[in-house]
Amino acid sequence: MKDGSTKNILPFTIPAGDLLTYDLTFAPTYEKSYLDSVIITSNDPGTPIKFIKVTGEGILILDAPENVNITVLNDSIFIDWEPVSGATSYSVYSATNPEEIPANWNLEASGITATTWSESVLENMKFYYIKAIKN
Numbered sequence: 580m581k582d583g584s585t586k587n588i589l590p591f592t593i594p595a596g597d598l599l600t601y602d603l604t605f606a607p608t609y610e611k612s613y614l615d616s617v618i619i620t621s622n623d624p625g626t627p628i629k630f631i632k633v634t635g636e637g638i639l640i641l642d643a644p645e646n647v648n649i650t651v652l653n654d655s656i657f658i659d660w661e662p663v664s665g666a667t668s669y670s671v672y673s674a675t676n677p678e679e680i681p682a683n684w685n686l687e688a689s690g691i692t693a694t695t696w697s698e699s700v701l702e703n704m705k706f707y708y709i710k711a712i713k714n
Contacts, residue, residue, distance in 0.1 A: 586615075607637025610713075641666055641711040644694075649707065651700065658707060659695040666711035671696050677706040684708070 593599045607613060612634070619629040644660035651657075658671065669691040672684040688696055689712075696709075 603633065605633075605635045607635065610637050610639040612636055639665060639713055641713055644669065644709045644711055647709060654700050655697055656700050656705075657695065657697045658709070660709055662694050663711035665713050667714045668692050668712045669694070669696075670710045670712060671707060672710065673705045673707050675702065675705060681708075 589601075591599070603617065605613070613636070614632070614634050617631040617633055619631070621627055621629065641663050644663050647658065647660045649656060649658050660669075663669075668689070670689040671687040671691065672681070673687050674684040687698065687707075
């Protein structure tokens, strides 16, 4: 198909009174909304065709910024990085323990559209990471 998706036709028969479980895998290759149907045909005259709507969102996973540089000058810290293709902004996170799980890191700034950020140094040691965002 034009967007890289594929459709599968799986002919099989389910005997009357039996049950079939089928796993449907969604693995989008484009960032967009998807809507389609699973179509079941039957020899039951009351319900010869059954449509089951299937929807999903393809999301874009951005690369991490590369070539991150940290400079401490006087009482300020300056961080800069290479732009990430597809990113519309960046967020800066910090923690005093680099092994802390990312969900526990502090959000220092978000919505940064430049590839630089700075702040006054208030603590003895902090660890930082930059996250690329696509809005």
